[in-house]
Amino acid sequence: MSYMKSTKEIKALFHLLDDPDREIFDTVSEKIVHYGKAIIPNLEELWESTNNNEVQERIENIIHKLNFSETEQSFAKWFTADKPNLLDGAILLSRFRYAEVQEDELRKVIKSLYQSCWLEISNYLTPLEQINVINSIIYSMYKFFGQDLDANKPNHYFINDVAETRMGNSYSIGLIYQYLCELLDIPVFAIQLPRQYLLAYFDTAYNFFDTHKAPSLRIQFYIDPNDGTIFTQNDVDVYLKKYELSTDEFTYQPLEAKDIIVIQMEALITLYEQLGDDDAVKDLNKLLQIRNL
Numbered sequence: 001m002s003y004m005k006s007t008k009e010i011k012a013l014f015h016l017l018d019d020p021d022r023e024i025f026d027t028v029s030e031k032i033v034h035y036g037k038a039i040i041p042n043l044e045e046l047w048e049s050t051n052n053n054e055v056q057e058r059i060e061n062i063i064h065k066l067n068f069s070e071t072e073q074s075f076a077k078w079f080t081a082d083k084p085n086l087l088d089g090a091i092l093l094s095r096f097r098y099a100e101v102q103e104d105e106l107r108k109v110i111k112s113l114y115q116s117c118w119l120e121i122s123n124y125l126t127p128l129e130q131i132n133v134i135n136s137i138i139y140s141m142y143k144f145f146g147q148d149l150d151a152n153k154p155n156h157y158f159i160n161d162v163a164e165t166r167m168g169n170s171y172s173i174g175l176i177y178q179y180l181c182e183l184l185d186i187p188v189f190a191i192q193l194p195r196q197y198l199l200a201y202f203d204t205a206y207n208f209f210d211t212h213k214a215p216s217l218r219i220q221f222y223i224d225p226n227d228g229t230i231f232t233q234n235d236v237d238v239y240l241k242k243y244e245l246s247t248d249e250f251t252y253q254p255l256e257a258k259d260i261i262v263i264q265m266e267a268l269i270t271l272y273e274q275l276g277d278d279d280a281v282k283d284l285n286k287l288l289q290i291r292n293l
Contacts, residue, residue: 146226174225
């Protein structure tokens, strides 16, 4: 652990962490945050050496501010990229809750999934056969399992937790599934139906009578990210009719990486509101606002 050199100013600031005046503490906090994440080891050492619960709580808040500030900056870069990497976005979202995500371990799981699928998939397989191979590996071999959204927990959204526990939801497992298909060059993308988040296998249709016309995308079938269940267009139409749900021209369009992360943020906000975690709601709304800048 690398410590920042303790200067007179740092010592003075640390000495004021127990000041009862809130205004003074806020000023001290801002000055400490200005040093950046390099000061975190010093703060952690101070936390361990004090028995003052209030000071420990204040130190925890400052460390959170430092980590969150870095997450904000990273998301600002990610959202402004032309084609941001989907997995990178998921890792950044995990850092909202876990400052030190074990990224190497996560990428090992993804690489292992990819290699297992790559060995079994060939160009001679039909789209449905390709998906059956992927389903077998994700849900049977690696034992990934998705919980219904009305029964899930915050950790089901964070990809590092999901990769470790194999337990997630349609958003997180769907993200892993889609990223895996991207690596395998298989056209599977997320779509947002009313009240239902699904993956769809897209087929590219070319107009041979008008070669200047851009090819169009059409959906061959749908995949439930929770368990790999395959749905036909008729299944989806029956579902929409049963619950009297309407769609528009954008309903069946592939979601971009930015949209996928925003949808997950919005779902997390709703969940944290239900749990009464106002701080988490506030922070996630800050991250969400970056998308609109």
